[in-house]
Amino acid sequence: MPIDPADLSLGFQTLLFVPGSRMDRVAKAHDSDADVVCIDLEDAVPSADKVSAREDVIAFLDSGATARTAVRINGLRTREGLQDLLALSAAENSPRIVLVPMVESAAELEIVSAAFGTKPVSIIPLVETVAGLSSVSEIGRAPRVGNVMFGGGDMSSQIGVDLAWEPLLYVRSQFVVQCVQAGVRAVDVPFINVKDEAGLLDETRKAKALGFAAKGVIHPNQIDTVKRSLTPSAEELERAAAAVSAYREAGGKAIMHNGMMLDEPIVRRMESLLMTNEGLKDA
Secondary structure, eight states, X not given: XXXXXXXXXXXXXXXXXEETTOHHHHHHHTTSXXXXXXXXXXXXXXXXXXHHHHHHHHHHHHHTOOTTEEEEOOOTTSHHHHHHHHHHHHSSSOOSEEEEXXXXXXXXXXXXXXXXXXXXXXXXXXXXXXXXXXXXXXXXXXXXXXXXXXXXXXXXXXXXXXXSTGGGHHHHHHHHHHHXXXXXXXXXXXXXXXXXXXXXXXXHHHHHHHTOOEEEESSGGGHXXXXXXXXXXXXXXXXXXXXXXXXXXXXXXXXXXXXXXXXXXHHHHHHHHHHHHHHHHHO
């Protein structure tokens, strides 16, 4: 379902990665229910295919791209990344959403923003290193940024742990807190075992509980599970609406409601839940 790339603060739950060297898969990915389809020029493309993949992606931007189409360039510290940036920013039809990997400072994103000039392009930085983790709040305040993505693969490799929930829980927690400081949405790394639906469901629920608003996916079969896990249930919404109503009717004083104490911070969280759900319905 299309989203407005000028306002990525609401409505974006799933981001489907597809190799830029497989344009047949790119077309099929746009037939899926992913909120955003990210054509990957970085990790998914072998070095020998970087140039041809870039050319194919630019051709696709002229013919088959939509507001849902995103492109992940190579890192700005590489020749390929600089060439990606120059080519995409000079294209007649630039992507509306650009993912930038291995970001460690806001200065990198200022370069990307300047390259696109006045074009309506949103930037999603990926924080994938320990150095980047310490700068998430700064990165989140950079121009055109409404979401920051946690790059668990490179992060786990650098730390020397498995790409799994428990070893990365502390890092994920630090990441989410800094996203909140910056006022941006946190996007979680894809779950890499595409045949383990139970594992995907468990990890997505944990990510939601921790504060992540969206999650990357690497196969269309993962989309529905992620959306169902991240979307508030009808019961959650009903309880939240009733609690907010009761609190406001009491004049904003702390009250007991259905066995739960309600005060301003608790009610603000419930109001946020209701507002987020409205944004998802409008997307």
